[in-house]
Amino acid sequence: MIKFSEYFNEWLYGNDGYYATYKQIGKDGDFFTSVSTSSFFGGAIAKKIIQTIESGFLPKNTTILEIGAHHGYLLADVIQFIYTLKPELLDTLNFSIVERFPKLQEKQKEYIKESFGDIIKLKHYDHLSEVKLDNAFVLANEIFDAFSCELVYTNDKNILQQAFVENHKIKFIDCVDEKIINHCKKYQITKGEMGIGYEEFINTLCKNIKSFEFLTFDYGDRYPRNDFSTRVYEKHEVYPIFEEDLDLKKLYKKSDITYDVHFNHLRDCFKNNNIDNIVFNTQLKALVEFGIIELLEILKANVNESSYLRQTQKVKTLLEPTGMGDRFKILNVKRS
Structure with a gap:
């Protein structure tokens, strides 16, 4: 018998775990992400x-560091839009990915090379602990819902299990872990x-990068909703973890497992590192503030109407x- 967090971690990251090999995202995969919906997501970033x-x-020679880049689509979209909006920055910016x-x-190397040839030099880190930078813009799209988690439940005797x-x-089973008890x-x-x-x-992030802006998008909210959100995605079907007759053995390592992120927990982790410049927002408000509507206006002036309407529909999604x-929220953190 093992803790649920160990089971979750082995499901995704074991030797033959779900994320150990390349997986399609989008209509041919198990789920959609904002990246697979529209390149304008990366454009707004x-x-x-x-x-x-x-x-x-941040300086012009800062590093754009993506954590959890999967195929590299998001970083490529970011690079493409920087080229469109401020091409001279590509002469000074550095690009890196943390990927285990x-x-x-x-x-990722293949895709970036296919997209940009030898113009972009991509550096890889196996772990965040290897990163040592004076400054960086750190991008983490949907990574915290793939961190392992414990499941807890207070029974009718008011005992945390x-x-x-x-x-x-x-x-x-009755919980005896003081860390879990105190967290709850x-x-x-x-x-x-x-x-x-x-x-x-x-x-680790705060220790290894002196000055940064950190941006993450994920399912979740500020406050826990006091219900189980853990679920399994397989071919765009969603299965709550406690759905009746759910066959976990069949789905194990062959499908994605995730849960809603508790953003106040994330915020407090940054606050414990003496960082107070923290903004929580919805994806809708964040992307509008970043300028996604202005990007559509630029597109409208440069393409035919059908192309513009097609991309507008994707952005609406x-x-x-x-x-x-x-449904998606963001945390935008700055440390100078």
């Missing part, structure tokens, strides 16, 4: 990066998930208040 540099917060899996590193897994069956008390969690590894990740626009 590129515009934000340019604004950060032009404001003087060698096979994915190769995919923790999930364990045996033979792909989830069982709850602090955030008033009676039922749901506790993300594992957020503190270590953010502490990113911004839809009842869909991605509100």
